[in-house]
Amino acid sequence: MAHKYDNASQQRILRALLMLAGNEFNGVAPGELAKAMGESPSTATRDLHNLKEVGFAEQIQETGRWRLGPKVVQLSFAFSTELTRARQRLDEITYRYTRQP
Incomplete structure (x- = not known):
């Protein structure tokens, strides 16, 4: 059911x-994407352009095909970095509360 x-x-x-x-x-290829999504090739091309504008997709110059852009991978690395920081902080707290006086 669609949400408002x-x-x-x-x-x-x-x-x-x-x-x-x-x-x-x-x-x-944009045509492959369009077919898989049940959209027109022009719609797929427009969507790819919009993804490119924010760094989420890039066109492979040699083939004209599209792939994920660096921004998506950078987001995952940022999450991984933050997760490491959180683990370190949790380890510090655990050590502080569990060490013997």
Whole structure:
């Protein structure tokens, strides 16, 4: 059931982003993306352009195919870094409360 905040174009772009994942070496052709999503090639091209504008997708110059952009990977590294910091802080707190006086 659709929620009042659902937005079809935003959902479509997010689905396109998910479809690019796992194709970082060979990429995905806009036509393949359009077919897989049940959209027109022009819609897929527009979505890819918008993903490119924020660094979430990039076009492979040699083939014209598309893959995830560096920004997506940078987000995952940022999460990993923050997770490491949180673990270190938790370890410090655990040590502080569990050490023998």
